[in-house]
Amino acid sequence: MSYALEFENLTKAFGEKVAVHDLTLRVEAGSLLGLLGRNGAGKSTTLKMVTGLLKPTSGSIRVLGLDLATDDLAIKQQIGVMPEDMALLEYLTGPQYLRFVGRMYGLEDAVIDARRDELFAKLDLAPAPKGLVAEYSYGMKKKLALCAALIHAPRVVFLDEPFEGIDAVTSRTIKDILNSLQSRGVTIILTSHIMEVVEKLCPLIAILDEGKLLGFGPLTELRAAEGADNLESLFVDLVGGVKTGELSWL
Amino acid sequence: MAVVGPVRTLLVAHLQAGWNRSRKELGKSGRTAYVITLTMLGLFAAMPMVGGSLVGGYFLGRGLPDPILIRILGGILAFLALLGGIVGGLFSGNRTLGWESTRIFPLRLRSLFTAELIAGAGDLLPLAMATISACLLLGVGVAKPVLLMLLPLPWLGTLLAVLCIRYLVGSLSARLTKHLRLALAVLAFFLWITTTLLPTTTRRITEKGRSPSAISLQVKQGLKHLVKVVDHLPSTQSVRGLGDALQGRWGLALSRQIYPMAMLALLLLAAASTLKHDSNPQASDPVKKGSAEKLWSFSTPMLGVARLQWRAITSSHLGRFQLLIPLMVLVLIKGPFASIKGATIWTLPMAFAYLSMSGIQIQLNQFGLDGPGIKALLLLPIRSRDLLVGKTLGLLGFLGIQVALLLILLSLVGKLGPLQALAGVCFSGCLFLLQVSLGHWTSAWLPRPMPRDSLKNNNMAQPVIWLGMAGMLVGMLIFGGIFLLTNWLAPALLLPVMALLLGMLFLIYKHQVLPAAARYLDGRKEVLVQSLG
Ligand SMILES: Nc1ncnc2c1ncn2[C@@H]1O[C@H](COP(=O)(O)OP(=O)(O)OP(=O)(O)O)[C@@H](O)[C@H]1O
Numbered sequence A: 001m002s003y004a005l006e007f008e009n010l011t012k013a014f015g016e017k018v019a020v021h022d023l024t025l026r027v028e029a030g031s032l033l034g035l036l037g038r039n040g041a042g043k044s045t046t047l048k049m050v051t052g053l054l055k056p057t058s059g060s061i062r063v064l065g066l067d068l069a070t071d072d073l074a075i076k077q078q079i080g081v082m083p084e085d086m087a088l089l090e091y092l093t094g095p096q097y098l099r100f101v102g103r104m105y106g107l108e109d110a111v112i113d114a115r116r117d118e119l120f121a122k123l124d125l126a127p128a129p130k131g132l133v134a135e136y137s138y139g140m141k142k143k144l145a146l147c148a149a150l151i152h153a154p155r156v157v158f159l160d161e162p163f164e165g166i167d168a169v170t171s172r173t174i175k176d177i178l179n180s181l182q183s184r185g186v187t188i189i190l191t192s193h194i195m196e197v198v199e200k201l202c203p204l205i206a207i208l209d210e211g212k213l214l215g216f217g218p219l220t221e222l223r224a225a226e227g228a229d230n231l232e233s234l235f236v237d238l239v240g241g242v243k244t245g246e247l248s249w250l
Numbered sequence B: 001m002a003v004v005g006p007v008r009t010l011l012v013a014h015l016q017a018g019w020n021r022s023r024k025e026l027g028k029s030g031r032t033a034y035v036i037t038l039t040m041l042g043l044f045a046a047m048p049m050v051g052g053s054l055v056g057g058y059f060l061g062r063g064l065p066d067p068i069l070i071r072i073l074g075g076i077l078a079f080l081a082l083l084g085g086i087v088g089g090l091f092s093g094n095r096t097l098g099w100e101s102t103r104i105f106p107l108r109l110r111s112l113f114t115a116e117l118i119a120g121a122g123d124l125l126p127l128a129m130a131t132i133s134a135c136l137l138l139g140v141g142v143a144k145p146v147l148l149m150l151l152p153l154p155w156l157g158t159l160l161a162v163l164c165i166r167y168l169v170g171s172l173s174a175r176l177t178k179h180l181r182l183a184l185a186v187l188a189f190f191l192w193i194t195t196t197l198l199p200t201t202t203r204r205i206t207e208k209g210r211s212p213s214a215i216s217l218q219v220k221q222g223l224k225h226l227v228k229v230v231d232h233l234p235s236t237q238s239v240r241g242l243g244d245a246l247q248g249r250w251g252l253a254l255s256r257q258i259y260p261m262a263m264l265a266l267l268l269l270a271a272a273s274t275l276k277h278d279s280n281p282q283a284s285d286p287v288k289k290g291s292a293e294k295l296w297s298f299s300t301p302m303l304g305v306a307r308l309q310w311r312a313i314t315s316s317h318l319g320r321f322q323l324l325i326p327l328m329v330l331v332l333i334k335g336p337f338a339s340i341k342g343a344t345i346w347t348l349p350m351a352f353a354y355l356s357m358s359g360i361q362i363q364l365n366q367f368g369l370d371g372p373g374i375k376a377l378l379l380l381p382i383r384s385r386d387l388l389v390g391k392t393l394g395l396l397g398f399l400g401i402q403v404a405l406l407l408i409l410l411s412l413v414g415k416l417g418p419l420q421a422l423a424g425v426c427f428s429g430c431l432f433l434l435q436v437s438l439g440h441w442t443s444a445w446l447p448r449p450m451p452r453d454s455l456k457n458n459n460m461a462q463p464v465i466w467l468g469m470a471g472m473l474v475g476m477l478i479f480g481g482i483f484l485l486t487n488w489l490a491p492a493l494l495l496p497v498m499a500l501l502l503g504m505l506f507l508i509y510k511h512q513v514l515p516a517a518a519r520y521l522d523g524r525k526e527v528l529v530q531s532l533g
């Protein structure tokens, strides 16, 4: 079996703060992995390292068998990314932005436009919204970022919180899109705080806490091992730290 | 249909974004006003520039194989390249294109570099330098049509040199600010060298150099030095090749271009490898903070805003860079300017003026460093007037530090009497009030977010740049003029006059500017949130 993603002792430190600590992980091609963790667990940091937005302090990353340190261009050509803050060019219009992204991946204009129309129709963005990306609503920006991540038919897709801030209908559409991508052998790694979505969507789960891997494997196996009947209780059991009690002044 | 290359893609997106943004910001009437302003500027600044260079080039070209004229032309070209590169780099930082959002794409360094250079050529200074050198050389070509074929070489050389130097200087200053302590140490060392070595040499000259003949000897020696330097400039070699071509020695003419080409290649290589380093993700890691944060306490919202602004400036790369300016001023005064005759009269106002100028980006875009944080600020119960005063106080505090640094440095090297120093401080204060007043409007009119973690702040709105330059010029002419005139006619009155001027300006600021600016700001809050958020 070939791996789409391999981390070997991956570590990222910001000064004193170690955001990702000695992470070793292998994800088979065609998986749909849900990366879970509390706020500040290191999920976004991990994704940023894989996508070349941050440089690891130590350790190595391989994507589709290629080493990120030496083959970053070849890797970037084959991955699609939706970063945490979306990183859109806010002063372009939506279509201008997708043209930009598509050309960056070496697509022909006609191809870009055709795919854009299809994506926009599917994500309920048609007719293309007037105005600059800066004027889009939060959810619209997210949809556009998703279009940008998919337009070049990537083989591995990294999505940082794709379901947060998205309406229920679009959420369903995105799930459909991800499922059909997976059925065609695309590897997907996503983060989310919405346990119900992850539970239904992701057969494979990884749980990070304070930069360390707490659990990794098929959801069913993890649940059986911990004796939890759903993902939420599995997550809370593993991570712990639920605070109870009332606020003193309310 | 063919695939569009990455360089063109980057540039197209850059232009589209710039165009969209100015359309959005200016609105229709603003656009008309802007076009009119630009046309006027074109007529009054660009036309003389173009005409002057054409005529100058024509006359230089007519006498061309003359070795003195060769040196002059070569010197001018090198001067243009250095001026455009250094000043452009200092003021606009290193990058023209926003790279942050392109990191996830498979982008070759070569494409990024090419696009960056081309986009940089669209910036104000490089554009001006390219135009001037083109007109100059075109003038030469009109005078000596034989040369037309060769002329693109020195022109391209000048243009590329401007762009590379601009990039290198911008990147260097970005790095200096990142390692502020190191930069201060290096500059201080440099200063120590110049102060300990230079005085001895200048004293030696002045001791024996009282008589007029000695002075002219000195001037002659200086000129000889200059000629030697100019002779070795790549641009001079390139122009010398033109002279050879005129005399029919084409082989020699072409071989003369090898040296400038090699130098240019070196420059390109240096800039490219710097860019490679800059585009490394590690390079954008945030500035390390010094000590642990203390919790703030302040008595009024106004002081809170001041504190916030102060903090924003001192924690931004731009602000940290500006702390280096007093040292640079001193290096300039001790170094190049010390040897100019009669320089002492105007060095003082120049030093303070330069210092005040350096803050202009933040002063004209007072909310820029707040970025999306402006929303938090506007949600709080603060009156517009207090907001503005807070901003002014924060800026003033920062200027105070800069002025104090400059004064300490100047007194260390013995350039300064207490009266002059105070007068200089008043002069800075006048310029500051003028710029901050102007800034109250421009900041609310065309706000732009300013990144704290980079010097790349050349995304100031074009009209604001023009307005700022005009304001600065007016201020320097009026206040600087008063300073110099008083210093010349009645030195004893210098301090009272400057203090009076400052007092008047303060009253105008308090009673006229502030209320009006606060009213304007009241109506622009929405724009602030939209442009910065
Ligand atoms: N640029 C940075 N400088 C310093 N520390 C950072 C930086 N980026 C992230 N961190 C720290 O690294 C840790 C992990 O952050 P990260 O953004 O990866 O969390 P996350 O799992 O994505 O959280 P969330 O669910 O809130 O998005 C946090 O403690 C954060 O404070």
Ligand SMILES: [Mg+2]
Residues within 6 Å of the ligand: A043, A044, A045, A084, A160
């Ligand atoms: Mg995150």
